[in-house]
Amino acid sequence: MTMGKPAVQAGAAGVSAMTAPSGAAGQGWPAAVVAVAVGVVVLLGMFSGTVVATVSTWWNTGSYNHGLLVVPVVLLLVWERRAALARVAPRPSPFGLLAVAVASLLWTLGSAVAALIVEQAALVGMIWGLVIAVIGWRAAWQIAFPLAWLVFAVPFGDFLVVHLQDVTAWMTVGLLRLSGVPVFSDGVLLQTAFGSFEVAEACSGLRFLTACLAFGTLFAWQVYADWKRRLLFVIASAVVPVIANGVRAYGIVMLTDMVGPSVARDVDHVVYGWLFFSVVMALMAGVGLLFRQPPPTALPDFVGPGRGGTGTVAAAVVLALGVGAVLPGWLALGTIRDAHAAGGRIAVPLALGVPAGWDDAPPRAWQPAFAGAASVLHEGFAAPGARLERIAAWFPNQEQGREVVNRQHDLLGPGWQRLSSARVALTVDGQPVEALELRLTGPEGARRVVWSWYWVDGAFTGDDRLAKLLQARALLFGRSDAGALLAVSAEYADPLEEPATLGALRAFVVGQQDLSRRLADAAEGLPALAARP
Template sequence: MLKHFLADWRSIPQLKALLLILLVVPTVFFSTTQSMINIWLVNETFTHGFLILPIALWLIWEQRHRIASIAVHKDLRATLVVLPILGLWVLATLIDVAVVRQLAMVALIPASVWLILGAPIALALLFPLLYLFFAVPLGQSLIPPMMELTADMTVYLVQHSGVPIYRDGLSFELPSGSWAVVEECSGVRYLIASAALGTIYAYISYRSFSKRALFILASLIVPIVANGFRAYGIVMIGHLSGMKYAVGADHLLYGWVFFGIVIFALFWIGGFWADHIKKDETEKLDSSSIQTPPSALFGMGVIAVMLATNLAVTTLKSQQAALPTNASLILPLRAGNWQATDLAPSGWAPMINNPDLAGQRTYIRGDEQVTLHVGYFHTQRDGAEAISSLNRLTSPYDGAWKLTASRAHKTSVGSIIESEVSLGQDKVFVWSGYLVGDTFVANSYMAKLYQALALLHGQQQAAYITISTDFDAPLEQLRGRLDSWWSVIHKSDQGAILALKNEG
């Protein structure tokens, strides 16, 4: 086997060219690759990213005899795809839209194969090349709606099991105890893992497009439904055991065991319709069918253009003015009839990653209390940007505060992201959003658009802002409390916009 491997490797120049493209493009855009790896390392939902490139290489190797006989030639039509993708990467890098930057970098790999080796080879390897997109850590935006869906299914199934249940948002009460659907319960990690596994299984097991499409669709639907039953099972085990089981470490273990059983069942059932194609293990390469190797000079020229683009963008970003060392963050002392106080805020605080400046201030009005948290970013860069998934209301790793509800809400002066976080019996009501220049934006995608417009004027400053209050009153009363503070700050000449400016 090793002898055949080495013989095929030496005799098929297309394999060497493909391997170089697969390795050189991520190396040229190493900062983008590193941003993906950092997420794979810290977020269990995307740990499978480490396996995607080896899987793609194996799939390409399986096609080696086929691609060896395909004529190789550069295809300049691909520049109509490569250049816009490269431009998208430049824009996403300048305004730090990590996921777009990552998608653009991965998209450059199949586009480069098309450009350097030609369309026939790119089409022959279309699936392995497209499978690389599973390496991009996508799916965080699915967490809130899947949390809601999980809560809906759980409550529905518990009710129809004859157990009394009271629901409050993503939290619910049973006679035996309290439960809440948190981020880890959303099922997003099961969905993403199932999609990655189901797609490769469909490609290997089936030959018709319809079979592959149906199985991939099943690999998306089954984990969503199964996650609802998983959550229901955990609640019922806890309820029937008097909250002795499925409430600690075995809660997580039960979830992964259940998911493993579901995936095994999905693949086992799918195996009944698999297309069993015999492969000639003694198949050997006909050296007379090997086509001319690709032009190394042209390929080097393509890589040189990418490298020059990367260096130009890196140089441009490095020339951004640094924050003065004696800068300070000034937060307002008053907001209408709200007065700043030295009283300690609640135990909750947002997770703001590497801000240039950060501050908090608590305000009181009678017996009501509101806390402002600000993370200010003078420039936007990897691991330190206002509009980033790294800035969160809670940490998914420390087991403390949990996000139990999140939704868009329209205030008297604009939209906001409204959330609820809890720790045991403690509950905090939060509004959050982004300040880009002089504009407050709730939606992260719109905030990035405003950031791109601000960049055209040489401005990079932005801030992540939250205002919060203890959940000690009905929802509408809490909304009125935060709205009365926020509307004054939003309209004031000495409001949040000026208060965020730094003094040198």
């Protein structure tokens, strides 16, 4: 009996030893939570332009409506981790300040080149850095997934629309042929015995893909403990919606044959638009639950509080906000944009010249649109057996809404529809370029091929991302950030004429001389005359 008492006392001491550190760790959290909350609110206020643009996209664009739920879900996920956080005392970390500095630099570059998605991603990075700066990397690791899931607040995915259209058209054609339905396809246009169909941008399935990927990532984290299962379910969340959208498009074509186009359209909006994808997501969740795993019960090892207490936490959030404001503040003062304009410049008209062997000719009725372009040079040319157009959309001073890389640009023009997209290797003024190729169909079955690429900071490129990086390079080194979107295009009536048309386009592109120099001359302008006293 006497041996039992020490055992009980030891047990009580053991319980005390297990609970006391947790309580000690939790003592620093009220100040840390307040600091993080205030810091995030101030940070969002500092970058209110980016925040407003992001929320507007969530609200007005169907593909990103799920963004409205991201912040509440993240807060709920953090709340679920409160027991683990209580065992890891907040310890402000300088690594968070480094993360804020890198993200701030990224935001500054994104703002300088008017790349909103870069600004949005950088703002998420600054939030990550601020959290780490205030509570430390060990505590932040306990809420790593909620922080990472903030990525879905960034409206990304528009670049996938064209590719998703092509995949959906390819799947629809394959399923129709497997069903014994004769179909002729020309890019995204399908022709059957009972009607013509177009896989439009709205049919690309981007909305379902983005929502399903966000849901699948959250589901995988909550239901599985094993990283392999999580990864497999996330991959399935990206693949299944693409396949489901192809099945949906196939179903609409078949339904049109059975009940007519008007009824099929209504069914698509009511049944396929909501019910079909809801069922698909429910089936994914049902199958996923069959392989669910019990959640881990182990709590992290105790990490005691560091030095400094509330004062250190307050200093950390102030430093994080200060670091985040330095570079954007510099940009706001116009330091970068004024660097290449010192002394003043006089704009000169853009003139590209006529390649040898070609004559001026009236351009045909093709009217692409370029948002925010300062000027658009639209010229027609003719040579024996060939006729084509050249367009140069000129952006001498790029800013938000007036940039050379802008998804609002329309290379199709009224009356034209995209058939397919591809990449074509060209040599432009001696520089190799992988240009974008668009095949279009227009009035009365006319066909058109469009090759387009960019010129920025003395270089040609067909890559949107590289064009933005070239613009950033020009700004950082004090050069003009002027840019041009260049396109050559030719129209033809018979598909058999396409090889000859492509040959004429290639000969025209190769024949353009001093193109880069002429663009550079327009970008640099003429020195302004010194003002007389």
